[in-house]
Amino acid sequence: MLSVQHVWKSYGSVQAVCDISLELSPGEVLGLLGPNGAGKSTLLGLIAGLLVPDRGNVELPGGGSPRDPRARRSLGLAPQSLSLYEGLTARENLAFFARLYGLRGEQLRERVSACLALAGLESRRNDRVATFSGGMKRRLNLAAALVHDPPLLLLDEPTVGVDPQTRAHLFDQVERLRDEGKAIIYATHYMEEASRLCKRVAIVDHGRLLALDDVDRLIQAYGGHSQVTIVLRESPPESIALPGPWQDGTVKWETNTPLEDLMRLAQSGLEWEETTIRSPDLETVFLRLTGRSLRDAGASEETEDAREVEAGS
């Protein structure tokens, strides 16, 4: 239904999106995973028609281009930065956005109440958004993208700056929407969110699509081995063959069979204090693909999050 074909977008000398293609079908959550500045928001902007691609083509569900106002009816965008009228109440915000999509009368009232319920804001529906907490605004920001019940949802870092309860609430909503048959692109720099919510993940960095596949297959292909670490305070006896070098009181090695390795060591009589097994995940995949860890690459993101929380409160 959504089809993105070889789109490019640059801001002056910054190449924000390079030759990205992807397809999305109903009932699917596609993770768009990449550090801050990877080009996720730019890609969503191209899909939503906020930006014009330098090259390439986007086809929305229904077949239209996002530059065509009518075709945009099929998509809902929850922007990364809060996009609400602080001077209006929750209900007024939703009703206003619904009217922009041509909803009127009973239909409008129904959709607005459904979205207020979805955001868990029924009791605060007549309060101005200016009086809301960051988490409440985030939920309303998502609800405003759903008010016209679009088949395609673009969620740009919907959990930035929210408390754990709101995060869990948002996850539930995304899963429910997916089960209702919506096609969802979920942009995030949190590996955990992508692996929890998405079957398929697109990994982007510096505007490039580095990989696009099921999470399992990405890990299989790029995740490599599990990493095992045991803490061994005393020098191990010479007789025991260690799977890795003994350094600073620990032994570290990579393997596809972590449990068998540990079993063998125990049988050989080695005693140790702690065991850590790190199975490969999207983080490892990202590390493999870029040579950097997702966390390091997105280090500056944390300060941005902090700002977001402040601005939202």
Next chain:
Amino acid sequence: MTQMWHLVPTLATKDLRLLYRDRVALFFVVGVPIVYGLFFGAISGSFRSGDARLKIAIVDEDRSEWSQRLIKILKEEYPKIRWRTGWDRAKALDAVRRGNVVAAIVLPKGFGDRAGIFFQEAPELQLAIDPSRGAESGFVRGILMEGMGKLAGQRMRDRQSMKRSLEDSIRAIESSSEMSLPARTALVAALRSFEKFFDELPEDAGGLEVSKDEGESQGPEFEFARIETLELTRQSKTDALGTPLSNVRTAWDISFPQATIWGILGCATTFAVSLVRERRQGSLVRLQVAPIRPATIVGGKALACFVAVVAVIAMMLVLGTALGMRPRRPELLLPGILATAFCFTGIMACVATIGRSEEAVSGAAWGANIVMAMFGGGMMPLAFLPSWMQIIGYVSPVRWAILVLEGAIWRDFSWSEAAVPLAVLSGVGLIALVLGSTILRLQLSGKR
């Protein structure tokens, strides 16, 4: 197109609701013009009443003892009148024409020879009265008669002068060729007996008591003075644009159009800033993603601005009318309001394009507003603006907006006089709206 008819009002309603809830913006749009209009109306109103003393000029062409005495009597009897003396005839009459004094009293040559002497022909006084001050005319005649009565009383007590006058009279009669001899003889005899009467009059005998209303109830049998009225046409005092200032009926006539401008500028700036605020607060993204055209977004802002400007002007007119302002040409108000609202809506669209931050836009807008207002009559009324500022003001839409409002309220514009400001406002509005909305549409459609 059908979509726009629903969406533009939807967008505009949202903006007006936001304005209504924004205390600070509401203060600029509603509070400032009301306070401004009331304040300046009230202070210029009090200037007028402070200046309400009647001003009368006296021209003494006789320069005699008796002409000076009359002036002294009038000044003493009516200290509340501001007497202007020392002017010549031309200057005094001009002052009446211009409305600077209510009346000019001229004491012509020979006044002193006859004034206050019963047997002489009553002295001729000349009086010029501002025709627009009919109510004061009777009063001025009255005080003049009273002054002349007092002068006569003084003169009667002044035996020497009386005797000398009598002798002058007798001599004049004796030498008159127009009277028959018996008549002359009879008159001279009568005068001689009067002469005797004055001789016998005790020193302290009071003069004539002249009642206050003597001037007006002046019987035909006796006149203290024959007053010749000098016909004058009132050359009305006009303002810098040639409108008679006498058209101004209340101070609100001037202060309200001026104050309204500040509300209009507040509206235009508020909506220009609100477009930038939508960008900052991200709501613009939702408008851009919604199935509406950039032109519709601009149209929504424009409609909201237009409605707000119309509402502000209407509010000020209603308030002014409640205070006693009575527009002379009410039929000019509607086209004036619409053209003004259209003009400033266009300006709003242009102002919205000049910056990306609220601070930049509101800073630039208020800078421009102050300059436009200063030269356009928003600070000092157009009526009193020096001519060089008037000339610069031609390029300020504020000038034309004030002019069209004043044209309807007190300048008493004809349709053809109103056509100029109406055309300027509509033309500027059209150009600004096309220019501003074109740039905004490009900015909104992501073709940065």
